[in-house]
Amino acid sequence: MEKKLANFDIVHTCEIMNYYTYQAVAAKKINKNLKVLVTVWDNSFGRFECNYWPGFKMPPRYWRRQITNIIKENAAGVDKFLPVTNDAAEMLKYYGAPEEKIQVVEPGIVLADLDIEITLPYQLAGKEVYLMVNRLVKEKGVYDCLFGWQMYLSKTKTAERKLLVIVGDGPERQNLRRIVDEQNLKEHVVFIRQLSYNEMPAIYRVAKCLILGSIPNSTWQEQFGYVLAEAICAGVPIVATYCGAIPEVVGEAGLLVPPAHPIDLSNALLSMDNPVVYNKLKAGCKMEMERFSVEKYAKNISEIYRSLL
Secondary structure, eight states: OTTTTTTOSEEEEEOTTOHHHHHHHHHTTTOTTOEEEEEEOOOOTTGGGTOOOTTOSSOOHHHHHHHHHHHHHHHHHOSEEEESSHHHHHHHHHTTOOGGGBOOOOOOOOOOOTTOOOOOSSOOTTOEEEEEESOOSGGGTHHHHHHHHHHHHHHOTTGGGEEEEEEOOOTTHHHHHHHHHHTTOTTTEEEESOOOTTTHHHHHHHEEEEEEOOOOOSSOOOSOOHHHHHHHHTTOOEEEESOTTHHHHHGGGEEEEOTTOHHHHHHHHHHTTSHHHHHHHHHHHHHHGGGGOHHHHHHHHHHHHHHHO
16 A cells, blocks of 8 residues: 555544554655545543453464554544544543644534435334444443333323334344343334434434443443434434443533443433423534534644644
8 A cells, every 4th residue: 555655645544553553653754745534433531451352361472563563653643533422532641642643623524315205114103212323232231221221110190101223233133132021011112123324313303312331341441332312403402321432422412421320321211202302402412512623623624734844
């Protein structure tokens, strides 16, 4: 790739530990005018020191040495770091990136037209729709969300109207469906394996709330939660966990609870039954969505590019 970049002025990559970022930095030895920018989502400190394959007591030394060298070279050679959150910015400083080269740039969110009428093949009419939109994996807290939902139904006075729509696929899908069947939740939980990009606004339009129950572990925490920003831009309040960058992304647009705590999650959902609380969160969505303006993002990126030329 170094030779391919011989006639370019700017190359924009992703993540400080990626080898192609290292190749872009190496290309500066051939093309002295080349500037390298890197967008950074990662916010998991030291994960390369504890991320290893089964059968190893610790990460292999060779693997750790290679990753460390790549990060070191990239931290020194990249011209501009564009973390999407302050957490990612702090991680960059930890890895040695100069603070003067770091600028937080939140992504712009492009939603399909919310006014387009799309008929979904699901019975949502007359329901209060709550959304889960994520991979169905344990680290997304899918079981906590389901158990919290069940507890909420036992507490709310209008349980018959409540419907949780789970959009996504993953290894936990079959077991989640089993729990729904065995706990007699079929009238209150619907699974949708996939929706197209153009269909998502139709379901955001009828949604009361988005739920995200991410759980941090030793090698990962929520890096941004793109679905959170999408929901905010669609005016949908959020119930989510204190995991990684979630608090920073949600801001005033939602309620946050501890990870792996379905009781607190159910209570947060219950608080949304209060119109005063819910209207305040809706107002929070309007305030926070300005951060994810596509025009603002384009302006920031174009100004950064010009500053490097």
